[in-house]
Amino acid sequence: MGVVGVHKNIKGEFSGMSGLFAAIYSGLAWVVSIIDPLCGPAGVFRLLGPDTLLACGDTGWGDEIAYGFLVTASLAIATLPVGLVAGFFVAVAKQSEERSLRLAADIYTTIFRGLPELLTLFIVYYGLQILVQQFLATIGYEGPVEINAFVAGMIALGVVFSAYCSEVLLSAFKAIPRGQYEAGDALGFHRGTTMRLIILPQLIRIALPGLGNLWMALLKDTALVSVVGLPDILRQTGIAARVTKQAFEFFGLACILFLILAMISSVVFSAIERRTKRAETGR
Amino acid sequence: MSIAETMISPQAPPPAPPKPYTLARFLGSVALGVWLALAVGIFFTVVGGWDPEKFSRYGPNFLSGLGVTLALVSSSILLGAVLSLPIALGRMSKHKLWSWLAYAYVYFFRGTPLITQLFLVYYGLGSFRPQLEAVGLWWFFRDAWNCALFTFTLNTAAYQAEILRGAIESVPRGQHEGAAALGLPERVAFFKVILPQAMIVALRPYGNEIVLMIKGSAIVAIVTVFDLMGETRRAFSRTFDYQMYVWAAALYLLMVELLRNIWGWLEARLTRHLKR
Numbered sequence: 001m002g003v004v005g006v007h008k009n010i011k012g013e014f015s016g017m018s019g020l021f022a023a024i025y026s027g028l029a030w031v032v033s034i035i036d037p038l039c040g041p042a043g044v045f046r047l048l049g050p051d052t053l054l055a056c057g058d059t060g061w062g063d064e065i066a067y068g069f070l071v072t073a074s075l076a077i078a079t080l081p082v083g084l085v086a087g088f089f090v091a092v093a094k095q096s097e098e099r100s101l102r103l104a105a106d107i108y109t110t111i112f113r114g115l116p117e118l119l120t121l122f123i124v125y126y127g128l129q130i131l132v133q134q135f136l137a138t139i140g141y142e143g144p145v146e147i148n149a150f151v152a153g154m155i156a157l158g159v160v161f162s163a164y165c166s167e168v169l170l171s172a173f174k175a176i177p178r179g180q181y182e183a184g185d186a187l188g189f190h191r192g193t194t195m196r197l198i199i200l201p202q203l204i205r206i207a208l209p210g211l212g213n214l215w216m217a218l219l220k221d222t223a224l225v226s227v228v229g230l231p232d233i234l235r236q237t238g239i240a241a242r243v244t245k246q247a248f249e250f251f252g253l254a255c256i257l258f259l260i261l262a263m264i265s266s267v268v269f270s271a272i273e274r275r276t277k278r279a280e281t282g283r
Numbered sequence: 284m285s286i287a288e289t290m291i292s293p294q295a296p297p298p299a300p301p302k303p304y305t306l307a308r309f310l311g312s313v314a315l316g317v318w319l320a321l322a323v324g325i326f327f328t329v330v331g332g333w334d335p336e337k338f339s340r341y342g343p344n345f346l347s348g349l350g351v352t353l354a355l356v357s358s359s360i361l362l363g364a365v366l367s368l369p370i371a372l373g374r375m376s377k378h379k380l381w382s383w384l385a386y387a388y389v390y391f392f393r394g395t396p397l398i399t400q401l402f403l404v405y406y407g408l409g410s411f412r413p414q415l416e417a418v419g420l421w422w423f424f425r426d427a428w429n430c431a432l433f434t435f436t437l438n439t440a441a442y443q444a445e446i447l448r449g450a451i452e453s454v455p456r457g458q459h460e461g462a463a464a465l466g467l468p469e470r471v472a473f474f475k476v477i478l479p480q481a482m483i484v485a486l487r488p489y490g491n492e493i494v495l496m497i498k499g500s501a502i503v504a505i506v507t508v509f510d511l512m513g514e515t516r517r518a519f520s521r522t523f524d525y526q527m528y529v530w531a532a533a534l535y536l537l538m539v540e541l542l543r544n545i546w547g548w549l550e551a552r553l554t555r556h557l558k559r
Contacts, residue, residue, distance in 0.1 A: 116501035138332030223396035248407035
């Protein structure tokens with residue numbers, strides 16, 4: 001049966017994830033298999049029964065799509081800290097007194113906010129490939145080089161996220177009065193300590209709504225990485241759609257899965273927002 | 284008691300203290316250096332790999348791709364603007380059903396990736412070919428460009444409806460009351476009093492939305508529409524020349540920066556009566 005044949009191919013692709021990611025993956029696989037909301041012991045797709053298209057196992061597409069769901073979520077979660085840290089430093093650079101540093105940071109945001117995410121992804125993906133190939137050629141290795149789509153996606157999305165993030169953080173920085181820095185000085189704090197103890201807690205509170213929007217955009221941008229071969233929600237449902245010829249159902253399912261991710265995020269974000277605002281509620 | 288006989292003649296200011304070489308300055312120089320090296324590197328690869336034959340073959344393709352991108356974005360923005368008005372009104376409606384429907388629409392289109400929506404329309408509607416043929420709409424959905432236009436219009440309508448709603452709700456209540464006190468009919472009050480003030484608030488988000496659409500439109504290349512990104516991909520797959528992506532990046536940056544500057548000028552001009 002055609003379905004089974006393609007299914008085997010995809011499995012081969014999965015085990016092809018190399019190096020560090022394979023180690024992390026196998027470590028997490030056990031934990032994930034227990035709490036998997038789609039194909040776990042109490043998963044949604046399990047309830048549908050073994051004869052449906054979405055069954056978990058060799059007869060259906062449930063486990064492939066559940067894997068794609070995990071890949072999408074983990075790509076977004078892995079990109080977030082990279083983008084946040086880079087964005088923070090770019091925002092600090094943007095309000096530096098040094099002209100050259102401000103200019104360099106402005107060039108960064110202008111470029112990466114102006115380029116389409118898809119183009120950034122291609123530039124990173126093929127550019128990395130060429131760079132690595134040239135580097136290996138100088139060492140003396142000639143052969144095909146394949147860049148991990150997850151890493152390329154993480155870099156490209158992280159760069160875009162950090163460019164937007166720096167703008168959000170910059171406007172949050174501007175909302176913090178000078179007196180806060182002066183208070184830090186008056187207490188004899190070092191600059192880093194002032195930042196950590198006084199500025200950052202307020203900064204997070206101010207920037208949180210903006211960062212929430214950026215997170216939603218990041219979540220949606222992960223779908224683009226399927227174009228360079230990452231087995232995420234869109235790619236897995238796309239394969240299923242092509243094989244079963246039921247495109248509307250499977251792409252509709254992809255939309256629903258993205259909606260579920262968005263709903264989970266908005267619940268988490270409102271919880272964090274409540275938590276950061278708990279100091280203000282007494283007033 | 285002595286008094287000063289002569290005034291002290293004007294003195295030159297003391298020399299400025301030497302600027303300390305701080306860490307920030309060092310980092311700034313390094314970062315600028317990296318950008319400069321990158322720019323020079325790109326310049327030399329472009330000059331070194333310059334091929335007049337390639338330019339004459341793919342240059343016109345790039346221009347036609349640019350035209351397709353601009354046509355797609357401008358028509359979907361305009362159609363979306365028309366569609367967004369009823370959605371925004373539905374969103375603000377007191378009627379439960381309308382507001383719920385509009386909310387669901389907006390939530391769906393803002394909560395899922397544009398590329399998934401495009402696939403849903405382009406590949407998904409193919410499953411309904413008999414039904415679409417029966418209604419006589421199949422010719423429309425058979426073409427990838429039409430599917431892209433349809434999807435983008437629906438998508439941007441959702442975003443624009445939210446912009447519009449936010450802007451309309453930002454107009455103070457007193458403006459409604461003032462219009463009512465003047466005895467203006469509701470329709471006139473909306474179009475002549477509320478909407479003009481709302482549009483000024485909405486101007487900047489609209490600009491951002493157009494930029495987002497220009498950037499988002501790159502994904503139509505995946506469903507075989509030859510826009511700027513599609514032409515770039517085609518040229519790259521034939522030549523394996525990395526320069527193609529550099530050209531595309533330059534064109535996209537040019538579009539976005541031009542739009543941003545025009546929009547900035549427009550905003551300054553339209554809000555000049557609000558300047559203090």
